[in-house]
Amino acid sequence: MAGLPDIQLILRPGIVEMGWGHPDPALLPVDDMARAADFALRRDGPAALAYGAEQGPGRLIEPLAAWLARREGSELPPEQLFITGGVSQGLDLLCTLLTRPSDAVLVEAPSYHLAQRIFHDHGLCQIPVHADEGGLRPDALAAALAELRREGRAARFLYTVPTFGNPTGATLSLERRQVILSLANEAGLTIVEDDVYRHLWYDAPPPPSLFSLAPAGRVIRLGSFSKLLAPGLRLGWLTAAPELVRRCAGSGLLDSGGGVSHFAAHVVAAYLELGLLDDHVERLQAAYRRRRAALLAALARHLPPGCRWIAPGGGFFLWLQLPAGCDSAALLSAAERAGVSYVPGGRFFPGGGGERYLRLAFSLLSAEELAEGARRFGDVLR
Amino acid sequence: MAGLPDIQLILRPGIVEMGWGHPDPALLPVDDMARAADFALRRDGPAALAYGAEQGPGRLIEPLAAWLARREGSELPPEQLFITGGVSQGLDLLCTLLTRPSDAVLVEAPSYHLAQRIFHDHGLCQIPVHADEGGLRPDALAAALAELRREGRAARFLYTVPTFGNPTGATLSLERRQVILSLANEAGLTIVEDDVYRHLWYDAPPPPSLFSLAPAGRVIRLGSFSKLLAPGLRLGWLTAAPELVRRCAGSGLLDSGGGVSHFAAHVVAAYLELGLLDDHVERLQAAYRRRRAALLAALARHLPPGCRWIAPGGGFFLWLQLPAGCDSAALLSAAERAGVSYVPGGRFFPGGGGERYLRLAFSLLSAEELAEGARRFGDVLR
Numbered sequence: 001m002a003g004l005p006d007i008q009l010i011l012r013p014g015i016v017e018m019g020w021g022h023p024d025p026a027l028l029p030v031d032d033m034a035r036a037a038d039f040a041l042r043r044d045g046p047a048a049l050a051y052g053a054e055q056g057p058g059r060l061i062e063p064l065a066a067w068l069a070r071r072e073g074s075e076l077p078p079e080q081l082f083i084t085g086g087v088s089q090g091l092d093l094l095c096t097l098l099t100r101p102s103d104a105v106l107v108e109a110p111s112y113h114l115a116q117r118i119f120h121d122h123g124l125c126q127i128p129v130h131a132d133e134g135g136l137r138p139d140a141l142a143a144a145l146a147e148l149r150r151e152g153r154a155a156r157f158l159y160t161v162p163t164f165g166n167p168t169g170a171t172l173s174l175e176r177r178q179v180i181l182s183l184a185n186e187a188g189l190t191i192v193e194d195d196v197y198r199h200l201w202y203d204a205p206p207p208p209s210l211f212s213l214a215p216a217g218r219v220i221r222l223g224s225f226s227k228l229l230a231p232g233l234r235l236g237w238l239t240a241a242p243e244l245v246r247r248c249a250g251s252g253l254l255d256s257g258g259g260v261s262h263f264a265a266h267v268v269a270a271y272l273e274l275g276l277l278d279d280h281v282e283r284l285q286a287a288y289r290r291r292r293a294a295l296l297a298a299l300a301r302h303l304p305p306g307c308r309w310i311a312p313g314g315g316f317f318l319w320l321q322l323p324a325g326c327d328s329a330a331l332l333s334a335a336e337r338a339g340v341s342y343v344p345g346g347r348f349f350p351g352g353g354g355e356r357y358l359r360l361a362f363s364l365l366s367a368e369e370l371a372e373g374a375r376r377f378g379d380v381l382r
Numbered sequence: 383m384a385g386l387p388d389i390q391l392i393l394r395p396g397i398v399e400m401g402w403g404h405p406d407p408a409l410l411p412v413d414d415m416a417r418a419a420d421f422a423l424r425r426d427g428p429a430a431l432a433y434g435a436e437q438g439p440g441r442l443i444e445p446l447a448a449w450l451a452r453r454e455g456s457e458l459p460p461e462q463l464f465i466t467g468g469v470s471q472g473l474d475l476l477c478t479l480l481t482r483p484s485d486a487v488l489v490e491a492p493s494y495h496l497a498q499r500i501f502h503d504h505g506l507c508q509i510p511v512h513a514d515e516g517g518l519r520p521d522a523l524a525a526a527l528a529e530l531r532r533e534g535r536a537a538r539f540l541y542t543v544p545t546f547g548n549p550t551g552a553t554l555s556l557e558r559r560q561v562i563l564s565l566a567n568e569a570g571l572t573i574v575e576d577d578v579y580r581h582l583w584y585d586a587p588p589p590p591s592l593f594s595l596a597p598a599g600r601v602i603r604l605g606s607f608s609k610l611l612a613p614g615l616r617l618g619w620l621t622a623a624p625e626l627v628r629r630c631a632g633s634g635l636l637d638s639g640g641g642v643s644h645f646a647a648h649v650v651a652a653y654l655e656l657g658l659l660d661d662h663v664e665r666l667q668a669a670y671r672r673r674r675a676a677l678l679a680a681l682a683r684h685l686p687p688g689c690r691w692i693a694p695g696g697g698f699f700l701w702l703q704l705p706a707g708c709d710s711a712a713l714l715s716a717a718e719r720a721g722v723s724y725v726p727g728g729r730f731f732p733g734g735g736g737e738r739y740l741r742l743a744f745s746l747l748s749a750e751e752l753a754e755g756a757r758r759f760g761d762v763l764r
Contacts, residue, residue: 004440008433025428037419046407049612051390058386088639117634230431232644252499257470262614
């Protein structure tokens, strides 16, 4: 038997892999994490290895709440913060606690395809709500809510990535945020805000989160250290009304196992206490800003007329529209033969559509590789 | 606001806490874990921090499969091993993938109360199957299966802790294992075997697991580093047919987040590679053996006639039957006033019952504390 893979990423020789929304391994803070692990175990001793407090360890919650409040410019009482095993685990837990199979959920279309796989595993009925270059469309949300009302149904929640979205890179304006929140308030709709890219802005900080703009209880926001530090930690957080935080912490999963990712949480608490996070985020911003610039320049140079894209203000992704008549899924094998890969747009639409689009990630590859990938893709399109 | 708790364990001054099935903090291998974390990050670099392979990192799967095969004396091909975030996370994932709300599951009664909370969160209908001093009763299983057949229903699985069980400490004999497997084979019933105490035996190794005795696909077995190393790692494993391993690895949760507890898995892979696990397990066996002896001696000395118990051959727990007419839940507040605590037996029965029983844990406390707890409880009973 060949050796089993150690990590999720599979790089194929000769292919510029623009499909993976993974951080560049060279940007993972290996040495500082070793320092933080050592610090955590020496300082906290057995507390770093015992069953953790269900809400997450106080060691992490308190400094993380302070860090988020400072970076986001809005207060965050620790009782609104719950430590997760990353966005995926947080979504999975929310599905278990808030939904039952065949329940309806509204899903931004396009949005993160693997969140949709989690909803699928929970048997949920996913209703697409369309987005455009400005993010989720309020008129589409209003129409979806009206349709549900006519049918006498309610959606358990709306899932959206409103800031440097996956896959589009789009960000909701403050005005749209307010309209969407009014619609949600009227309809009694819970919003699940996937906010993992907020701190990776490259031009200017984004508008406030839906969570921070909304009345208590309306929005559950998911954040993560996967993009900010290291995905292998399986560590993230959720901000929500204290009642929802208590419900998560009081679930069977947490009662039985204690806090998720407790050891990793202690290591990151030490990383925060050593004052390493701000510098690291700045380093990431600088690196990804350069890569974005390289990708944008190469697309402008190499793609044929009829292709359209908008510079993303942050995050990992650029959303590319192909000329009329092109199908990104059908093109993929030709692109891979030419040495470049991406994720076809159709994967991000729960209800179908998106054939003319594709997602390019600029997080994993160097500026040179991105430029070469764009050049190869331009050749394929011609 | 007072500081938030860091760990799950809450010790109340003046009370001998025999309720918690937690390891003694003094037995957590803090220094060796620091050494392993350092080794893992220096040796594996970014691979320890990236999105992990969905089945678990090859770095851990291969040495863990070899360790389990050696300690258990039966082959374990790596394709039958899946890395979990502990038994709780494994159970939660199995519920998501294999069940839908209102599905029936058979649950050993008594068995681990917090597993039952996870089943409850998934909306499952829990049907108790009674156990006695020899573990799950084959006649009770046959009767439950016959009843389901009459109703035209099927159970999604049977949940059991057949080896040094929680809460009873009982272990199924080889003969009962074989009868139970025949019944399961006939009925097409999947068994979920919670096998977390197997390696903590104090007199002689237990009979082989149901998993290793069964034909492929009949048993899904859950193991964990929570009892063997440190619960805060949130790291465990599942052994099952390769098809089920692939189904877990291919779920939305794993596709989205990569392998669970990937960083902790790398740290434990290093711990294994440094050759530290065998010695640590022996240290635990010696410590818990001493505590068990202290508890048994103190119970024999201090409890009034009419109390019954059997020396557990391994694990964390002793199951105590009170004299006729006693109710362990009703007694608890008097016991706590007298400075000793436990978990009332009723908590472990999904369908009610168990009032005359209670669970004592001998994992957390020193021999002296256990003896003092038994003395205090004897006073309460008199």
